[in-house]
Amino acid sequence: MTANLSCEALRDDIIALLYDDGDAAERTRARDHLAQCVPCRAEYSDLKGVRKALVGWTLPTPAPVVTLVDRDRKTNPLKLLWGGLPTALAAAAGIVLGVGATIAWRGAFLPAAPTQTASAVASAGGAGRFVSHDELQEILTSQESRHQNEIAELRQTLTQVSQPGLQTISGSPQNVSNLSPATLERLLKASEERQARIFETRLAGLRTDNDLQRQYDMAQIAAGLAYIDSRTGADAARTSELMKNLVRVTAKPQDR
């Protein structure tokens, strides 16, 4: 009984010895006790066994709590705690500022009119090459003077065209108002005769084409009739009658 009480009182010391923690005096007391107490020694051995078993329970492969890791640093735990929201906001702000700065920069060097800008850049000899403000002014000035020259030339040409008496049938420039009425009448008559000849020629051509087509059709019909003639009986007679009607219908009105 005394031994049991003593064992119970020394449990804390035995634990201190088991973990090698606490006061040195505690561990010494425990060692002294274990040297003479077989049950406590057995229990101490069992507890050591439990501790060995506990070692076997290892952590699973760590699923990182911190999913946002700054590669430049080992970890950035604040990103864990606030889910990277400030980072995202900072990134968004950075993008907005970057875009704004780009627009401002482009605006400073490339004036407003996009077509002028594009042509100016293209004529400057390099697609996508930015030109300086002075270069651009120079290009635009030369372009404007060229356009003004072209406009002046066009105006001059228009003035010449609007002057009277330029075109005749032959195409050579003549002053029509200087011709006599007889000449005019002659010219008109000649023109009418020429047109009548052209018309008659075209009409004759059409007639010829029509006759040729009709002759061809008749030849086809004759060939059909020859085939039908080889057949016998009422069928052939009926066919023949039909063909006669067909020929009659297709005949020229003056031939009927």
Next chain:
Amino acid sequence: MLNSSQMSDEQLVEAFQAGHVAAFDELVSRWQSKIRGAVWRVLGSTEDAADITQEAFLRAFRGLKAFKREAKFSSWIYQIALNLCRDSLRRKKGKSYVSLDEPEPQIPALASKGPSPLELSEGNQIAGRVRQAIQKLSEDQREVIILKEYEGLTFAEIAETLGLPTSTVKTRLYRGLVEMKQHLARDGVTSASVIHDSSES
């Protein structure tokens, strides 16, 4: 001037309280995996461990300005995490909190003839039984064993963390280990088998 990685926890806390918020980065960096490990062992779920670790550090961040440097930062953060664990377990009371993170080993039915020590020689089988045995302990005993065995805290640190006298910590540790021995023995793991297995390996 010291690099933050060369500073002690106390110095980092002091720096934070002086307005250097970045000092908290280093504290989180130092302690987050240990806290996560402890929480995982208490709750048995990787997902819960991640959530509670995050919550613990958020609370620490909010409370660090008012933190009195009488206690160690590590004890304080463990205390926050364990309180969160207790809340979580209370909410889940009645439900099993055995994690699905690790598949349960096929435990032979506890018949009169249990598995022989040789059958339990593989480490993962013993680990599975250890996990089950720990989960059968009371919360108080489990916390103390986890803090001592896996977190390597001293008796004094555990006492500080849990707000207990050192003697209570030792008593809980002793009772917890004895209970573990009984659970393991029922599952066929004896101290002899463990010692035999570890000495072979």
